Amino acid sequence: MKRPEFLARLLVIAGIFLAIGAPIYFWNRTPLIHARMAEDGGWSPDVIRAAVNEPLHLKLTSDDVVHGFAVGQTDMPGVEILPGKVSEVTLTFDKPGIYTFYCTRWCGLNHWRMRGTIEVTGASDSPEPAAVPLYVSLSLDIDAPHNAPVIPEQKPSALRGREFTANSPFLQSSDYYFTHSPLPSLH
Ligand SMILES: [Cu+2]
Numbered sequence: 001m002k003r004p005e006f007l008a009r010l011l012v013i014a015g016i017f018l019a020i021g022a023p024i025y026f027w028n029r030t031p032l033i034h035a036r037m038a039e040d041g042g043w044s045p046d047v048i049r050a051a052v053n054e055p056l057h058l059k060l061t062s063d064d065v066v067h068g069f070a071v072g073q074t075d076m077p078g079v080e081i082l083p084g085k086v087s088e089v090t091l092t093f094d095k096p097g098i099y100t101f102y103c104t105r106w107c108g109l110n111h112w113r114m115r116g117t118i119e120v121t122g123a124s125d126s127p128e129p130a131a132v133p134l135y136v137s138l139s140l141d142i143d144a145p146h147n148a149p150v151i152p153e154q155k156p157s158a159l160r161g162r163e164f165t166a167n168s169p170f171l172q173s174s175d176y177y178f179t180h181s182p183l184p185s186l187h
Pocket residue numbers: 036037066067068103104105106107108111114
């Protein structure tokens with residue numbers, strides 16, 4: 001085999017390796033984000049870093065029940081995260097800031113605690129920075145204990161609720177709701 005021909009073949013082979021290998025390499029570098037019910041740890045990791053205008057690839061899986069994934073201040077549609085399966089998302093942020101991501105499925109009593117942040121850094125073409133979430137601007141600690149004056153001894157249960165409704169025919173009549181809905185508070 002002549003030397004130029006050998007070099008050309010070598011180049012083609014190297015090109016094929018690169019075309020197949022590079023996506024696999026980058027795919028494997030994308031960490032898998034695990035979703036668990038908040039009482040079992042929530043998102044792991046719960047802080048993700050990204051750069052402005054650079055696509056952020058995410059792979060997500062659930063270790064327990066069905067969860068959802070959505071990001072505040074973006075128009076991305078929510079993604080379902082099924083136990084044992086991997087969902088993929090690619091996001092691009094055009095403004096730096098701290099974005100909140102959260103679960104969109106009612107996965108447990110502490111579903112609303114299932115949050116994490118995406119910290120986006122870098123220079124933006126856009127003159128305005130991302131809006132600061134209201135609870136941040138108001139310095140509210142939404143995870144602080146907010147105990148009700150009376151705490152029921154039994155935890156709420158969807159199953160018990162369904163049984164109660166099924167065994168209470170009056171709860172299925174719309175008249176009941178018209179006559180028993182809470183009165184508006186005047187103060
Ligand atoms: Cu969830």
